[in-house]
Amino acid sequence: MAELRRFLGDAWLVAARDLRIEARSRVVVDQVVPFALLVLVLFGLALDADHRTLRTFAPGLFWVAVLLSALLAVHRSASVDQSDGTLDALRMSGLPPSSLFLGKAAAVFVQLVLLEAVLVGGLLVLYGVEVVDPVLLVVAGLLAGVAVAAAGTLYGALASGLGVRETLLPILLLPVLAPVLIGATRAFDDALGAAAVDGWAWTGLLAVAALVVTVVGALAHGVLIED
Amino acid sequence: MAGRDERRDTTGSRGSRLLGCAGLVGLAVLGVLAFVLTGPDVRIHPTTGEEFGQLDAVRMLYLHVPMAVLMYVSYLLCAVASVGVLVKRTPWWDVMAHSAAEVGTVLCGLVLVTGSIWGRPVWNTWWEWGDVRLMTTLVLFLMFAGYLALRRTTGDPRALSRRAAVVALVAVLDIPLVNRSVEWWENRTLHQQSTLGDLKIEDLTLFTLMLGFLVLGMVLAWLLLHRFRVGWLERAALDYSVAAAIIERRAETSDTEAYRAVGDPMPDSQVAKGDQS
Secondary structure, three states: OHHHHHHHHHHHHHHHHHHHHHHHHOHHHHHHHHHHHHHHHHHHHHHOOOHHHHHHHHHHHHHHHHHHHHHHHHHHHHHHOOHHHHHHHHHHOOOOHHHHHHHHHHHHHHHHHHHHHHHHHHHHHHHOOOOOOHHHHHHHHHHHHHHHHHHHHHHHHHHOOOOOHHHHHHHHHHHHOHHHHHHHHHHHHHHOOOOOOOHHHHHHHHHHHHHHHHHHHHHHHHHHHOO | OHHHHHHHOOOOOHHHHHHHHHHHHHHHHHHHHHHHHOOOEEEEOOOOOOEEEEEHHHHHHHHHHHHHHHHHHHHHHHHHHHHHHHHHOOHHHHHHHHHHHHHHHHHHHHHHHHHHHHHHHHOOOOOOOOOHHHHHHHHHHHHHHHHHHHHOOOOOHHHHHHHHHHHHHHHHHHHHHHHHHHHHHHOOOOOOOOOOOOOOOOHHHHHHHHHHHHHHHHHHHHHHHHHHHHHHHHHHHHHHHHHHHHHHHHHHOOOHHHHHHHOOOOOHHHHHHHHHO
């Protein structure tokens, strides 16, 4: 029990550090969130659509916007550790790699949830959607957020330190998130009343995906940061 | 002696040449069987008496089906080798994982292309969104395209091999999730169920398909063998160039004291000079 508390305490240290950096630099709030809203606006312009069409496609457009913005957030999260020898300091700090991973993923998760909340507001205002099942919306949003944050943190660490990080990250991360995109979109279809599907079954799939990615990420992180 | 040196410049050996020749002959026999000796897939509808079936498009399957199965074999091999990289940390497993992933991706691309060409006359579409196997294969292809892109980056080869191993294992673990999600997504598939156990398949058709497995298996083994040897030589060349650079750098510093200062053993040439004086 004491070990678990210490493990989570270590993770909290890292998460709090990342969130403190974000609170002071405001990169996600000032740049990533506006970018996500911009994507929603661009979809609206490109589809040249009335509210009915936008409502039908809102869940898919929402999650594409989240994934594209998540790339930026993950990139930011990984680059924070690249400057001033931070990664070496972290390696020598004695923090277990798995709690380091959980801490970083938790920080990205908090930022993604904030982003999702703003984007749902965007859907309500710009696309005129109505929330039919708020509980499902929140649970699916949180679980998909966990999956995206964990996978993003894993691949962020994987691509970090490489000269081609910016271009490599999307092609590594996005295919892996394909099931999350499908699951989250379908769950939102149900929650927003866009299609008659069983959103809770999809939420179960999201839970499995979130669990798998988090466990794999926590296990693999040690291998990735030891060099 | 010259002959022996020449032989060293190739990745071929007596065994691999035999295998390659057998593969070529096998492909030729497969071509004759698939295009000449076996007939088109024509079935008569039991009630209306109309002709239906895949007609000549069925000939594509003698390539498509074995390639799809061997693609999975390659990726499985890559996953096993990736575990080997993480556990044993030897270059052998790393080169094996890279070779298997590359050959598997070539097969995966060919499976998508041949499937698409076959699907045009039979399903009346190049691409069907929502077909489980199509989507799963496409995502698999994209994930391993990312894997190969990672492999192309420069850096510490040992660190790169571990990162690549993680990518390969995540890709393999992700596939059941992709498969499940697409299955629920549309809950339908245009792919027919396996009819290998079906007695209606004529003997020659079945034989041609089995020959396809055998021949393409040989081609796969041949490709893997050569890709592995090229990968091994690449690694050796990298090690060699690093070693050569170190020797060159040392030669620039002729002062023997410099060697002593950094604790390196004196190079042989310097020792010889010292003996003469």
